[in-house]
Amino acid sequence: xxxxxxxxxxxxxxxxxxxxxxxxxxxxxxxxxxxxxxxxxxxxxxxxxxxxxxxxxxxxxxxxxxxxxxxxxxxxxxxxxxxxxxxxxxxxxxxxxxxxxxxxxxxxxxxxxxxxxxxxxxxxxxxxxxxxxxxxxxxxxxxxxxxxxx
Numbered sequence: 001x002x003x004x005x006x007x008x009x010x011x012x013x014x015x016x017x018x019x020x021x022x023x024x025x026x027x028x029x030x031x032x033x034x035x036x037x038x039x040x041x042x043x044x045x046x047x048x049x050x051x052x053x054x055x056x057x058x059x060x061x062x063x064x065x066x067x068x069x070x071x072x073x074x075x076x077x078x079x080x081x082x083x084x085x086x087x088x089x090x091x092x093x094x095x096x097x098x099x100x101x102x103x104x105x106x107x108x109x110x111x112x113x114x115x116x117x118x119x120x121x122x123x124x125x126x127x128x129x130x131x132x133x134x135x136x137x138x139x140x141x142x143x144x145x146x147x148x149x150x
Contacts, residue, residue: 001092003099006054006066008047016063017054017082018044024082032114036139039080052079055099057092065092067100076104078111081120093123101127101148108149115142124148 008014021039029035042050052068064087068079078100083092101109113120115134121144129146136142 001095002058003055003096004058006056006063008054013056013063014044014048017056017066018042018047020063020066020082020084021047021080023085027085027088028114028117028120031118032116032141034139034141036137036141038139050079055096057083057096059087059092065096067096069100069104071104071107074107076100076107076109078109081111081123094126097123097127101150106150108147110148111146112143113146115144 006013006017008017021042025037025039029037029040050068052070054066054068056063057065063084065081065083067081070077070079078097081093081096083096109129111124111129113124121131124146127148129148132145132147134142134144
């Protein structure tokens with residue numbers, strides 16, 4: 001499955017990314033029991049100007065998943081990892097995470113997940129990420145910080 005940079009100035013790619021984000025976070029909201037996920041309120045414009053580099057997974061010419069990365073010195077923060085629920089559980093999240101890890105060898109990776117998002121927790125644990133701390137967001141969502149030292 002090809003993984004390529006997403007052009008957030010391309011309106012077709014931006015609209016598709018936004019649709020995937022909303023669908024994916026609605027699923028997560030159900031898993032964690034809260035619709036107060038900030039990403040559910042993002043607009044096309046706030047998504048476009050966020051300080052992340054986006055990479056998309058493409059199947060039959062259609063974006064089906066994406067990962068947003070923020071690089072700070074020798075640390076890569078996974079800001080978002082999204083898979084279209086229509087094609088979930090088909091290895092797309094795994095492919096996107098493997099791509100990010102391969103693109104930044106030797107970097108430390110950080111990510112936060114909902115404490116009750118079992119599929120995300122399994123994915124990061126599979127790649128060797130370790131749970132570090134948990135906290136509660138201002139929206140009342142318990143999140144867990146994961147780190148992978150390499």
